[in-house]
Amino acid sequence: xxxxxxxxxxxxxxxxxxxxxxxxxxxxxxxxxxxxxxxxxxxxxxxxxxxxxxxxxxxxxxxxxxxxxxxxxxxxxxxxxxxxxxxxxxxxxxxxxxxxxxxxxxxxxxxxxxxxxxxxxxxxxxxxxxxxxxxxxxxxxxxxxxxxxxxxxxxxxxxxxxxxxxxxxxxxxxxxxxxxxxxxxxxxxxxxxxxxxxxxxxxxxxxxxxxxxxxxxxxxxxxxxxxxxxxxxxxxxxxxxxxxxxxxxxxxxxxxxxxxxxxxxxxxxxxxxxxxxxxxxxxxxxxxxxxxxxxxxxxxxxxxxxxxxxxxxxxxxxxxxxxxxxxxxxxxxxxxxxxxxxxxxxxx
Amino acid sequence: xxxxxxxxxxxxxxxxxxxxxxxxxxxxxxxxxxxxxxxxxxxxxxxxxxxxxxxxxxxxxxxxxxxxxxxxxxxxxxxxxxxxxxxxxxxxxxxxxxxxxxxxxxxxxxxxxxxxxxxxxxxxxxxxxxxxxxxxxxxxxxxxxxxxxxxxxxxxxxxxxxxxxxxxxxxxxxxxxxxxxxxxxxxxxxxxxxxxxxxxxxxxxxxxxxxxxxxxxxxxxxxxxxxxxxxxxxxxxxxxxxxxxxxxxxxxxxxxxxxxxxxxxxxxxxxxxxxxxxxxxxxxxxxxxxxxxxxxxxxxxxxxxxxxxxxxxxxxxxxxxxxxxxxxxxxxxxxxxxxxxxxxxxxxxxxxxxxxxxxxxxxxxxxxxxxxxxxxxxxxxxxxxxxxxxxxxx
Numbered sequence: 001x002x003x004x005x006x007x008x009x010x011x012x013x014x015x016x017x018x019x020x021x022x023x024x025x026x027x028x029x030x031x032x033x034x035x036x037x038x039x040x041x042x043x044x045x046x047x048x049x050x051x052x053x054x055x056x057x058x059x060x061x062x063x064x065x066x067x068x069x070x071x072x073x074x075x076x077x078x079x080x081x082x083x084x085x086x087x088x089x090x091x092x093x094x095x096x097x098x099x100x101x102x103x104x105x106x107x108x109x110x111x112x113x114x115x116x117x118x119x120x121x122x123x124x125x126x127x128x129x130x131x132x133x134x135x136x137x138x139x140x141x142x143x144x145x146x147x148x149x150x151x152x153x154x155x156x157x158x159x160x161x162x163x164x165x166x167x168x169x170x171x172x173x174x175x176x177x178x179x180x181x182x183x184x185x186x187x188x189x190x191x192x193x194x195x196x197x198x199x200x201x202x203x204x205x206x207x208x209x210x211x212x213x214x215x216x217x218x219x220x221x222x223x224x225x226x227x228x229x230x231x232x233x234x235x236x237x238x239x240x241x242x243x244x245x246x247x248x249x250x251x252x253x254x255x256x257x258x259x260x261x262x263x264x265x266x267x268x269x270x271x272x273x274x275x276x277x278x279x280x281x282x283x284x285x286x287x288x289x290x291x292x293x294x295x296x297x298x299x300x301x302x303x304x305x306x307x308x309x310x311x312x313x314x315x316x317x318x319x320x321x322x323x324x325x326x327x328x329x330x331x332x333x334x335x336x337x338x339x340x341x342x343x344x345x346x347x348x
Numbered sequence: 349x350x351x352x353x354x355x356x357x358x359x360x361x362x363x364x365x366x367x368x369x370x371x372x373x374x375x376x377x378x379x380x381x382x383x384x385x386x387x388x389x390x391x392x393x394x395x396x397x398x399x400x401x402x403x404x405x406x407x408x409x410x411x412x413x414x415x416x417x418x419x420x421x422x423x424x425x426x427x428x429x430x431x432x433x434x435x436x437x438x439x440x441x442x443x444x445x446x447x448x449x450x451x452x453x454x455x456x457x458x459x460x461x462x463x464x465x466x467x468x469x470x471x472x473x474x475x476x477x478x479x480x481x482x483x484x485x486x487x488x489x490x491x492x493x494x495x496x497x498x499x500x501x502x503x504x505x506x507x508x509x510x511x512x513x514x515x516x517x518x519x520x521x522x523x524x525x526x527x528x529x530x531x532x533x534x535x536x537x538x539x540x541x542x543x544x545x546x547x548x549x550x551x552x553x554x555x556x557x558x559x560x561x562x563x564x565x566x567x568x569x570x571x572x573x574x575x576x577x578x579x580x581x582x583x584x585x586x587x588x589x590x591x592x593x594x595x596x597x598x599x600x601x602x603x604x605x606x607x608x609x610x611x612x613x614x615x616x617x618x619x620x621x622x623x624x625x626x627x628x629x630x631x632x633x634x635x636x637x638x639x640x641x642x643x644x645x646x647x648x649x650x651x652x653x654x655x656x657x658x659x660x661x662x663x664x665x666x667x668x669x670x671x672x673x674x675x676x677x678x679x680x681x682x683x684x685x686x687x688x689x690x691x692x693x694x695x696x697x698x699x700x701x702x703x704x705x706x707x708x709x710x711x712x713x714x715x716x717x718x719x720x721x722x723x724x725x726x727x728x729x730x731x732x733x734x735x736x737x738x739x740x741x742x
Contacts, residue, residue, distance in 0.1 A: 211735040241602045
């Protein structure tokens with residue numbers, strides 16, 4: 001074959017891969033609020049469709065999926081671009097594969113089908129592929145072209161119809177569990193993962209992942225429902241207390257400090273909610289949820305800041321100071337607050 | 349013989365003296381302050397404390413006239429007192445979360461249970477048992493305190509809880525025990541609590557993480573990885589459990605606010621009546637016994653040949669009779685005080701009963717809803733476990 005023909009073929013491959021990458025880049029533009037499934041690594045096109053039987057090897061892949069974190073999506077358009085860029089130059093395909101490995105891009109899923117091999121073994125195949133051009137060099141240009149076109153069509157199909165799966169793949173594997181760096185491994189495995197994905201969809205590991213997703217969804221819904229129920233109950237309790245006009249409590253006088261101040265409730269800071277918001281758990285008062293929950297009708301000294309970085313004790317001191325009607329006591333509470341904040345800053 | 353008659357006469361005189369005595373009780377109460385750790389306890393060593401509803405220490409159907417205890421008031425006190433102890437522990441700053449939790453509906457590091465042995469406004473006596481989540485009993489102890497008369501003196505503002513010293517002593521004993529625990533033990537207690545909670549929701553996964561010895565004390569067999577996905581889900585649920593427990597606190601707080609003033613008034617009235625009753629009883633007994641002794645001495649003195657002794661004996665007889673008569677009057681007074689106590693107690697019972705029932709209703713309703721939700725979550729976690737492992741559980 002003439003060098004020019006080789007060049008044309010290379011350009012075609014590069015073009016194909018670039019197109020493929022572009023497809024996947026688009027596919028990664030999922031709304032960020034969309035829930036990320038936590039199922040197996042490569043459910044190509046059918047994550048939500050339960051398959052009839054579990055697949056060997058699904059445990060490890062679903063294991064990595066379980067560990068995934070939505071905040072660690074390794075996929076990025078830059079990663080995809082680097083891959084396509086690498087592919088554009090045959091001489092750098094090896095490094096291109098490598099960069100894909102690093103970023104764990106979803107484009108692997110797109111290219112994956114071309115290997116068409118079975119799951120586990122696919123990893124080894126992908127390693128071979130990642131190592132350089134040996135596979136490519138051993139094939140005729142026609143074969144390479146055919147593969148490239150197949151990959152292109154597969155990539156398009158994935159990009160258009162099943163992008164979410166590609167994304168799921170990336171997310172899950174990208175989470176890098178078990179210290180193995182699955183996200184990177186996926187990048188490494190390239191075709192293997194994709195073939196795994198293809199096989200999964202056919203063989204039904206998604207049955208597990210689908211069940212998991214459904215159960216997770218139910219759990220999340222239940223948690224939200226519970227939050228609503230508790231909120232209602234609290235509002236009801238507050239309203240009832242107000243209606244009944246129960247007076248303020250006398251102080252129990254448990255801990256009188258020198259200034260006669262009643263120490264604020266020193267509860268432990270509740271663990272933050274999964275979404276990072278404070279749900280008010282762990283505190284008796286809903287207003288403990290944070291500075292945002294504090295009503296702004298109280299006067300706040302200028303030097304105490306907005307309380308955004310307060311821990312729970314500081315919040316309680318701040319809240320107590322804001323609610324205090326006696327100016328003298330209020331000044332003491334603010335002084336306590338300042339002192340506490342200063343101590344905490346000194347410690348950190 | 350003569351000396352005998354003198355002895356009888358002396359007895360009659362003593363009897364009269366006894367009958368004439370007025371008992372005055374001088375009560376000194378020593379107030380115990382609460383001890384706060386001089387250095388703040390590191391957060392990972394703060395233990396959460398759960399306080400159960402106290403055992404009222406009386407049969408709910410018991411007759412107050414026989415027992416002297418008013419069951420409905422005790423029922424209200426059994427919910428009021430844990431809240432005061434909770435406030436005391438919170439204010440000490442030595443603990444993490446401190447909550448009143450009925451029926452151990454949540455998992456806490458330390459549990460405080462108590463029985464009300466005596467509570468009459470003047471005296472409070474509690475039998476307290478403290479355990480940690482591993483099942484180790486920290487201590488079992490009786491606490492008793494008598495209220496100072498100044499505790500109810502309206503001229504002294506903001507006197508607070510009349511038996512605060514008793515609650516402070518409980519808190520101090522808790523702290524003292526806590527201070528004896530090595531750091532590793534404290535961490536272990538916290539871990540056990542977390543595993544108990546996890547086990548409640550995902551027993552398939554977490555049962556093997558705890559082992560129990562023959563006495564039922566729990567030990568950690570192994571710990572789950574911090575990033576264990578099941579554990580993470582369980583932690584999400586635990587946050588909700590905290591919310592549930594906090595909602596209960598609002599119910600209890602509201603109840604305590606409703607109960608606070610009438611209960612204090614009752615205790616004040618009860619204290620005064622109890623004191624009057626105690627005094628009346630003492631006087632009654634002294635007069636009846638002294639009168640009887642004087643009469644007996646007077647009668648025996650009549651056998652003397654000495655006219656002086658005879659006369660003195662007659663005086664003793666009359667004096668004794670007068671003392672007995674007076675003692676009988678005191679009996680009426682005692683009865684009057686008892687009736688007063690019943691009246692003021694009935695009044696408080698009538699006032700508190702709807703609040704207690706409302707509190708129970710709300711607590712039971714909320715617990716019912718929460719438990720149903722928990723059941724569903726347990727089921728979901730079980731499904732997840734089965735789906736992941738392919739194992740089937742019962």
